Amino acid sequence: MGMNHDMIGHVYPRSKPYLVTSENISAFVEALGDSNPAYADGIVAPPTFSIVVTMNAMDTAFHDPALQLDYSRLVHSDQKFEYVRPIRVGDELTVSALVEEIKPLGTNEIATFKTDVFSGDELVVTGWSKIVVRGPEA
């Protein structure tokens, strides 16, 4: 059984606001092991920090029964970000997630989720996450 193609074009409700703190930024920078002085004061977040909120928003979609996605067979295969501006301390981020594409790829299925990340009404970054849902073993 595959994913529900009727969900292509579906937009999930805006996620709950996530307040960016300098502690969140510093923990992320430290986990990356990134010593760039631009991050030292915990004000500007690294480019991939946005995954913290987009992954959360997609998790809601992944577990939506209407999507019929087998979470246990899911692999994150591609990630893209287009930045309007960097994420900064004090941003209150919300995410709008769109099911952009679902299509078969051999015995697997691939799906692309477009995630617009806002701070208030301002678009900050757009992400595209492609996932592969592995089909039954041959």
Added chain:
Amino acid sequence: MTLKISDVFIGQELPTLDLTFTRADLVAYANASGDQNPIHQDEAFAKSVGLPDVIAHGMLTMGRAIRVVTDWVGDPTAVISYSVRMTRPVVVPNTAKGSIVSFTGKVAQINDDGTVQVDLGAVFGDTKVLGLARATVRLAQ
């Protein structure tokens, strides 16, 4: 020091970064990112789903790869787009030494609008762990 567009040429190779991935790094990244999938921390679980061992978060590999660019440019907010394909996992054994991934970058294109495209590489042993990895940066004129 700020990198300027006049400092850049097509084919230019960025300094390579060899970065170590340890189990402690994966725990730190799981906590910082919220991705607590046990395949990144629990060896028995990882093996039960057919993996050779615990593997790094693909997003940790992506997050580290961009350092090739941001270390070079200086200002990380110069990055205006960044994309990768996570082709193979970085396997992380439970040793102090961990696993070393070699990150490379090369200037692929200088655009008319003054932005620069860098193609990135990430190799673990002899395995490419990222494919189609590229970042676009806006540099000072």
